[in-house]
Amino acid sequence: MSDRPTTDAGPPGRPPRRTGRLHWPAVVPFFAFLALCFGLPAGALVYGAFTATDPATGNSHATLDNVRQSLKGIYATGLGGSVQLSLICAVLATLFGTLIAQAVVGSRRPALRRAVVAASGVLANFSGAPLAFAFVATLGTTGTLTRLLSLDRTGFSLYTTAGLVLAYLYFMIPLMVVTVLPALDGLRTQWREAAASCGATRGQFWRHIGIPVLLPSLLGGAVLLFGTAFASHATAAVMVGSSVPLITVQISNALAGNVLVGQENLALAMSLNMVVIALLVMAVQIPLQRRSARWLG
Incomplete structure (x- = not known):
């Protein structure tokens, strides 16, 4: 049996709807690029903005002092x-x-x-x-x-x-x-x-x-x-x-x-x-x- 995507005519006046396999793997590199080049820096930015480091011990803790x-x-x-x-x-x-x-x-x-x-x-x-x-x-x-x-x-x-x-x-x-x-x-x-x-x-x-x-x-x-x-x-x-x-x-x-x-x-x-x-x-x-x-x- 063929695995090609089929079309569903649907109601009159509407374009046919494609069913079957989704070609989502084609966009995986794009989302990987977004996560690597934008997601990680944004996460580090938010984490650092709400974090303070004790200069004596070097331990970090959550705080709102930086934003204030x-x-x-x-x-x-x-x-x-x-x-x-x-x-x-x-x-x-x-x-x-x-x-x-x-x-x-x-x-x-x-x-x-x-x-x-x-x-x-x-x-x-x-x-x-x-x-x-x-x-x-x-x-x-x-x-x-x-x-x-x-x-x-x-x-x-x-x-x-x-x-x-x-x-x-x-x-x-x-x-x-x-x-x-x-x-x-x-x-x-x-x-x-x-x-x-x-x-x-x-x-x-x-x-x-x-x-x-x-x-x-x-x-x-x-x-x-x-x-x-x-x-x-x-x-x-x-x-x-x-x-x-x-x-x-x-x-x-x-x-x-x-x-x-x-x-x-x-x-x-x-x-x-x-x-x-x-x-x-x-x-x-x-x-x-x-x-x-x-x-x-």
């Missing part, structure tokens, strides 16, 4: 600073990135679109230490533009939250352009024509049709940008160090023992706080993506 300490004092300030910086960057990058993408979509020059898309793809990945060094050489205390434009007389300083926002926008605006372009392409020409035939102006079209349809995509892009800025470390560490309180820099200092020795479990507790915020970001982004795909798919 990570939500108080300078560590709470660093977490709040990272959230504030991420919100500012996400809002500004969403606004400017959407305007640039709309200008590209409305242009009748394919060469312009190809150039902007190519440049955005490159600039969206230009971050970290190279970006920080580029900004220091350009807008730092002795940077080229700082001396040419005498920016030091205006009170501008790159080594502040405003300087970090400027540096983050350098790669976050191109990232938003790449993210929102497919959604703008999904706005059907028939919708514009139907609105125009009913006497609607361009502003009315965007207010009643375009923006409501694009809103899930825009919010999803903003959430993605928030997560990108929240997790960025190298740019801030090289450019401002500890002068601007950020949770990522504090975690790095705690792991390296730059402030206090033996604060590794505290760093894991701060990392756990970041993971919780990242999960909340994902919980918001996934429904927005589904709603956007329903309209623009």
